Amino acid sequence: xxxxxxxxxxxxxxxxxxxxxxxxxxxxxxxxxxxxxxxxxxxxxxxxxxxxxxxxxxxxxxxxxxxxxxxxxxxxxxxxxxxxxxxxxxxxxxxxxxxxxxxxxxxxxxxxxxxxxxxxxxxxxxxxxxxxxxxxxxxxxxxxxxxxxxxxxxxxxxxxxxxxxxxxxxxxxxxxxxxxxxxxxxxxxxxxxxxxxxxxxxxxxxxxxxxxxxxxxxxxxxxxxxxxxxxxxxxxxxxxxxxxxxx
Numbered sequence: 087x088x089x090x091x092x093x094x095x096x097x098x099x100x101x102x103x104x105x106x107x108x109x110x111x112x113x114x115x116x117x118x119x120x121x122x123x124x125x126x127x128x129x130x131x132x133x134x135x136x137x138x139x140x141x142x143x144x145x146x147x148x149x150x151x152x153x154x155x156x157x158x159x160x161x162x163x164x165x166x167x168x169x170x171x172x173x174x175x176x177x178x179x180x181x182x183x184x185x186x187x188x189x190x191x192x193x194x195x196x197x198x199x200x201x202x203x204x205x206x207x208x209x210x211x212x213x214x215x216x217x218x219x220x221x222x223x224x225x226x227x228x229x230x231x232x233x234x235x236x237x238x239x240x241x242x243x244x245x246x247x248x249x250x251x252x253x254x255x256x257x258x259x260x261x262x263x264x265x266x267x268x269x270x271x272x273x274x275x276x277x278x279x280x281x282x283x284x285x286x287x288x289x290x291x292x293x294x295x296x297x298x299x300x301x302x303x304x305x306x307x308x309x310x311x312x313x314x315x316x317x318x319x320x321x322x323x324x325x326x327x328x329x330x331x332x333x
Contacts, residue, residue, distance in 0.1 A: 129227035132220045139217025143210040150206035155195035158205055159262070160270035161296035164188055168291070188296065189266075194273050201268035208262035215254045215305075222247045222312075241319040248312035255305025263299040270295035 150156055166186030169175070197205075222243055229237045274295040 125227050125230050129224055129231070132223035132227065136217045136220035136224060139213045139220060143213035143217065146209035146213055147206045150209055151202055154197075155193040156197055156202060156205070157191065157193050158197070158201075158266060158269045159189055159191050160194075160266045160273065161189050161263075161298040162187060162270060162274065162293040163296045165293040187293070188298075190293070192269070192273065194269050197269055198272060201265045201272065204261045204268070205265035208258045208265060211254045211258035211261075215251055215258065218247050218250045218254075241316050244312055244316035244319055248309045248316060251312060252305050252309025255302065255308065259302045259305075260299060267295075267297045267299065270297070 164186045165188075166182070225243055226240055229240050274293060276292060276294075
């Protein structure tokens with residue numbers, strides 16, 4: 087988990103530094119009346135983000151498959167621990183009247199292989215989807231620098247990216263939920279408990295496994311938007327060819 091968190095932090099730091107660099111270069115380019123530096127900076131940032139995403143996907147995949155215990159997010163039935171009778175809490179200025187936790191980040195040992203595999207694929211896709219978009223931006227900057235922003239390669243790559251974002255985004259969310267639900271059953275589906283002392287019912291301190299599979303909408307919208315962009319590139323390439331034929 088620490089390795090994955092470190093890689094995530096590295097990617098975020100790279101993107102933040104890239105955004106700052108783009109802002110500075112953009113201000114200078116506007117002052118000088120040129121855009122070449124902006125395109126070059128965007129190319130470097132996008133290529134770096136794509137490379138880091140690929141490395142992060144590999145590390146996340148291997149870590150989820152090989153580490154024991156493995157860090158995973160699991161759904162739980164709505165839960166809030168109850169204090170024993172007579173216990174009092176001081177210092178709060180508001181009172182909780184309902185609700186509780188519905189998920190938890192756990193380190194789970196001896197997780198089943200199927201749950202590990204689903205979680206590993208979900209983590210890897212979570213890195214690869216933004217990495218694919220970054221790679222598309224890098225190729226677009228290369229084509230722009232070459233003076234052919236509507237090249238057929240860019241159209242095809244944009245359509246491929248649309249499919250990756252749509253399918254990969256959905257699979258990452260669904261497989262992550264499946265793995266979390268399986269882990270919750272394996273780690274939290276307790277059937278009995280023994281205790282000593284005055285606590286009447288230990289279940290008030292033990293969460294129960296939940297089950298949740300959500301279907302996100304953002305991959306659908308993002309995929310359709312990229313598909314529309316691919317169509318725009320195709321029309322732009324046709325107009326570019328027609329213009330070149332008139333010259």
